[in-house]
Amino acid sequence: MDYKGYCLWADDVPSADAPHYIVIASSENPEGKVLVVAISSIKYRQNGSEKYYDKACVLSENDIVDDRGNNVLSRPSFIRYEYAVEIAHKDLLKKQFNNHYRYKCKISDSLLKRIQDGAKISQELEPRFYKYFNFF
Numbered sequence: 001m002d003y004k005g006y007c008l009w010a011d012d013v014p015s016a017d018a019p020h021y022i023v024i025a026s027s028e029n030p031e032g033k034v035l036v037v038a039i040s041s042i043k044y045r046q047n048g049s050e051k052y053y054d055k056a057c058v059l060s061e062n063d064i065v066d067d068r069g070n071n072v073l074s075r076p077s078f079i080r081y082e083y084a085v086e087i088a089h090k091d092l093l094k095k096q097f098n099n100h101y102r103y104k105c106k107i108s109d110s111l112l113k114r115i116q117d118g119a120k121i122s123q124e125l126e127p128r129f130y131k132y133f134n135f136f
Contacts, residue, residue: 002027003034003092005112007064007072009102010095013038014083021064021072023079023107025115026135028089035132037115038083039064042076053078057118059111066105079115082124086132 003024011019013036026035039059043051057079064072095101107115116136119125 005106007104007107009104011100013085023115025119026132029135032089033086034089035129036085036087038080039077040080042078054081054122054124056122057115063111064107072104079118081119081122084125084129
């Protein structure tokens with residue numbers, strides 16, 4: 001099964017203390033791993049100004065819609081490439097069975113392309129993940 005483009009709720013990305021929605025950004029590489037990116041909401045200061053966030057891929061509330069037609073995001077968000085991780089493909093299903101990852105939807109091809117293009121220009125993505133560009 002190719003998980004590329006799946007949006008899941010993950011209880012361990014970037015850590016168990018800070019669960020996030022994630023998107024599987026790549027197909028499986030020869031090592032059996034995929035690139036996973038996190039989604040984070042844009043934060044604001046008390047005066048209403050935005051705190052720093054990576055503008056490589058900004059999301060609106062209606063960019064991700066579940067299988068019932070409901071928006072997954074409740075406010076403007078962004079792909080937090082600094083939280084990117086690689087996960088063994090076989091562990092994705094295992095984490096779903098153990099209820100650590102919960103399926104939300106498959107995102108549109110156009111949004112997946114925006115996320116992948118953002119990875120290529122983000123200053124926050126660690127260079128060790130550039131190898132996944134071949135699996136977009």
